Amino acid sequence: MMDTEVELIRKAGRIACEAKKKAKETVKPGQRLLDIAQLIESFINSMGGQPAFPVNISINSEAAHYSPLADDEKIVPEASIVKVDLGVSVDGYLADTAITIDFSGEYEDLIKASEEALNKAIESVSPNIKTSLIGNIIEKTIKSYGYKPIRNLSGHSMSRYVLHSGISIPNVGGEILSPTLKPPILIAIEPFATNGLGLVLEGKDKTIYSLTRQIGKKEKKFGEQEIDFLVEIFNERKNLPFTERWYARKYSLDFVRQTLVKAEKQRVVTSYPVLIESANGAVSQAEDTVLILDNDIVITTREC
Ligand SMILES: [Co+2]
The missing domain is CATH 1.10.10.10 (Winged helix-like DNA-binding domain superfamily/Winged helix DNA-binding domain)
Incomplete structure (x- = not known):
């Protein structure tokens, strides 16, 4: 991978990192989802990136893939748990990151479970690691909190202009024919934890x-x-x-x-x-983007 490409990948990561901070400040009960999404997307544009995908704002048992419609009137409900998943493209070079915010006071541990799973997964990453090892770590960590990982959602490799470029990063272990992460490769790791069944269905x-x-x-x-x-x-x-x-x-x-x-x-x-937890369980998500090079590992969405 050329230095110029690494620079653009890091720039996308930096913008995503800043946008995530913005999301944390902005999302509050009573706020319109439409306003939140537009604010974050405009921010990404103002920093010299483009949204890699429409900002996802998924509430309670929605795990992913809800982005406000053009005439959306939904607001962030009181006592909700909210996932904001956002991506940045700089000339097609991508970053993907997500946070979960709890307004109920009930889901602190559920959020910790996905965050710690993400941290441990990131710590384990090394060139040529098997993806099943990452899945194992995520599953174990989330279960240690008494929750379930969502087994039919996964992280993913990314390439230029391609958000899911072929390799999945599972949120559970047990995969037998597991690919290895051969550098240089860009991946998003995104553990989801739930107090439901650990499975999402299409809404x-x-x-x-x-x-x-x-x-x-x-x-x-x-x-x-x-x-x-x-x-x-x-x-x-x-x-x-x-x-x-x-x-x-x-x-x-x-x-x-x-x-x-x-x-x-x-x-x-x-x-x-939209993907909804099958038992209507509450869902938390944590996500960062990791660039694996031969002799360096960069968590691109934490560089701000
Ligand atoms: Co992702």
Whole structure:
């Protein structure tokens, strides 16, 4: 990996680290989710990055993949547990990080469980480590608190413009054919802990999308304005996730929604339904991005 690439990866990490601080200050009961997401995303832009994906604000038993809609009126509930998961892209070089905030006074330990699991997992990372070893450590740590790791959510390797580039970092042990993390590699480790069953299911809401392929000027089955819209998304995002919010000013919200439904039917777009703990358990999440080089390990989202 070239020094210039390492620099851009670290810059993305630094911005994500600052954005996480901002999130901690901003998220409060009574605040609109829409305002929080917009504030964090604008902050990322103002620092010279772009959101790697729409800011996720997942509440209570929602584990992941809820980003406010363009006309969202939801507010952060009193006595809730809130996960903010955010990502930064600097010229396609990525950082991914998340925090959990408790407003109930009940879930301090649940948060500690995922945070300690993350810290221990990070300490264990070395070049060529097996991913199953990381999963083992996460599972053990979360169980030592009396909670369950969410077994069907995992961390992931990342490459330029690709948020999930092929290798999963499990939150449980026991995987037999486990890949090794051969440097140079960029990974996100993201333990989720719950007092529920340790399994997420897809909910009804869909708020996050990505393109499945490059869009050309002469797509069949789409009208002129639809093509302009999809090409614009491709130029800005490549295959990185996006939200209707980012386009609902230039185009009408109805047009954006209709086109996304149509594009999903044509398999030009894929969506990520909100993920909810199967027993409606409370969920905590901690996440950082780690760059594994031959002779250095950098926790990019803690460099601020
Ligand atoms: Co992630």
